[in-house]
Amino acid sequence: AQSVSQHNHHVILSEAASLELGCNYSYGGTVNLFWYVQYPGQHLQLLLKYFSGDPLVKGIKGFEAEFIKSKFSFNLRKPSVQWSDTAEYFCAVRMDSSYKLIFGSGTRLLVRP
Amino acid sequence: EAGVTQFPSHSVIEKGQTVTLRCDPISGHDNLYWYRRVMGKEIKFLLHFVKESKQDESGMPNNRFLAERTGGTYSTLKVQPAELEDSGVYFCASSQETGPQETQYFGPGTRLLVL
Numbered sequence: 296a297q298s299v300s301q302h303n304h305h306v307i308l309s310e311a312a313s314l315e316l317g318c319n320y321s322y323g324g325t326v327n328l329f330w331y332v333q334y335p336g337q338h339l340q341l342l343l344k345y346f347s348g349d350p351l352v353k354g355i356k357g358f359e360a361e362f363i364k365s366k367f368s369f370n371l372r373k374p375s376v377q378w379s380d381t382a383e384y385f386c387a388v389r390m391d392s393s394y395k396l397i398f399g400s401g402t403r404l405l406v407r408p
Numbered sequence: 409e410a411g412v413t414q415f416p417s418h419s420v421i422e423k424g425q426t427v428t429l430r431c432d433p434i435s436g437h438d439n440l441y442w443y444r445r446v447m448g449k450e451i452k453f454l455l456h457f458v459k460e461s462k463q464d465e466s467g468m469p470n471n472r473f474l475a476e477r478t479g480g481t482y483s484t485l486k487v488q489p490a491e492l493e494d495s496g497v498y499f500c501a502s503s504q505e506t507g508p509q510e511t512q513y514f515g516p517g518t519r520l521l522v523l
Contacts, residue, residue, distance in 0.1 A: 331514070338514055385451065394439070394510070395441070395453035398452070400449055401451075
């Protein structure tokens with residue numbers, strides 16, 4: 296079955312540390328890739344997306360993600376996290392012509408000031 | 409521009425009762441989706457409307473769930489009768505058009521607790 300895996304369920308970092316959250320999917324066809332973030336008490340917001348072209352995608356708030364097709368991965372990165380990045384992060388994949396998004400289980404990030 | 413809104417934000421009901429969740433998509437968005445997150449697990453697709461028509465309801469858990477989108481504007485999701493395992497966060501999302509460039513915008517979710 297098609298699935299999306301986020302390997303880290305909980306991540307704790309200190310401010311200024313670098314961040315990398317893993318996302319892998321199991322599907323051999325064409326994919327669109329997304330990272331969403333949910334800050335405490337807020338709704339899901341789109342951080343960045345990949346449809347085609349340059350596999351290195353830059354999003355809001357200094358986040359970026361790299362699509363590596365051979366590894367079926369779309370890892371999220373940020374060179375220096377801030378306390379305000381404390382949130383839950385979701386990787387989502389849309390496969391071929393399907394409309395629905397398939398989500399990973401989410402990663403809770405806590406950034407210590 | 410207003411985002412996707414959902415009502416109520418929280419609902420606590422007893423097993424066997426009925427609950428109706430509402431979603432107002434972004435104005436002009438023909439596509440409306442319902443998703444659900446149960447017990448901290450992954451967010452799962454429930455169904456997809458294009459205007460007032462159900463495009464895909466393959467994710468609906470069972471016939472206790474009924475979604476409508478009369479007039480192609482807001483949507484309701486009714487759970488009747490509610491069971492304990494229905495507890496979770498119900499998200500609504502909308503998008504302007506389907507296709508390779510589609511981006512879904514999510515509402516804040518409704519937290520449902522069935523006791």
